[in-house]
Amino acid sequence: MTVRIAIIGAGIMGADHARILAQDVPGAVLQVVCDASQDRARAVADACSAADVSTDPLATISRDDVDAVLIASPDDTHAPLARAAIAAGKPVLCEKPLSQSPEDCLSVIEAETAHGQRLVQLGFMRRFDPSYREMKDALLRGLIGKPIMMHNFHRNVEALPNFTGKMAITNSAPHEFDVARFILDTDYRAISVFQPSAINTAKAGAPVFMVLETDGGQLVNIEINNNAAYGYDVRGELVGESGSVEINTPVHTRVNSAMTASERYAPDWRPRFAEAYRLQNIAFVRFVQTGIFPDIASDAWDGYCATVVAAAGVKALESGQRILISHIGKPKLYA
Ligand SMILES: NC(=O)c1ccc[n+]([C@@H]2O[C@H](COP(=O)([O-])OP(=O)(O)OC[C@H]3O[C@@H](n4cnc5c(N)ncnc54)[C@H](O)[C@@H]3O)[C@@H](O)[C@H]2O)c1
16 A cells, blocks of 8 residues: 655655655655745655645645655644644654643643544654664563663754753653663653753753653663764663663774774764664554554654653753652553
8 A cells, every 4th residue: 555645844854754755665655745935845845756745734634645644843833733633533653752741742642542543653763773672672682681770872063053951851852761761661750950060051052961760760861962063973871780782873984094993973863863764664654554553663652751751851950959750640542
């Protein structure tokens, strides 16, 4: 079965998703590219041979020639557009975060629960990244014993001029909140947030360092440093009682020259997680074709959980206190 997909939002991520769907996902047809900017929609549609363009996301979602939707517009549009896709009974791959507000996430969960079926696959694509998959596999095979700590570094080259510490928690860190929760198979109990006083923390992209305590008794630390200057660099290490697993950044070459061996860093997340995005999008199209939700993908419940942690993290940043994390009981649909 061919799946006709509409992409909403044709910026950095939307253009990348459009290219992946057009080039790398058998069974996917890029039907409509919708963006608030007609020119941007047209440019991406032309580059990826999409059938049509639009500037109206709600009209796009309800079109008869659209089977499924991929949302890659800004964070505050995700929940309302996901609800519109649910109302139309269409599967949706929604970029992270589901919303920056836990209440807004719950509105999507309520809509899905009323619909009686999961339709929202959330774009926490690290679950599909081969290095995190191998980390989880090593844990499940008992290679490192009982897990006790997970270290995470998330570094970008340069922060946007308006990028605050709060945004590091609500926009960047949800990837780590989700993937650590997925690997450890636990929820979080509390979060503490620190910033180094050695630099001006009012400066855009000032680092944020978080320590999370899990229900399983593990400690998870996350460094978000969006002004790292040297490259896009994501690291992770899961430490168990009898060993550890580190994720490796996939690199294809090492240059040996002038008595030095060197490897290149990617400038941003797209090359580093290319395989994860590709596998995620293939899983989404398979979900639309079969009706079976991909077993490792995150859903609206996972999106809610990540946002609850982020909201607690913002409180911890603003108050300097350790903040307890609590959420509603998991609805049956997500059991
Ligand atoms: N999964 C990941 O690794 C990852 C990485 C980066 C960004 N993201 C997420 O992807 C989303 C998009 O990020 P981006 O970097 O591509 O942003 P961007 O600013 O480059 O693109 C957003 C696009 O959405 C369009 N837009 C805005 N409002 C719209 C609306 N109501 N309807 C249709 N189009 C609209 C804008 O015109 C713009 O072209 C964000 O939510 C971000 O958090 C995810």
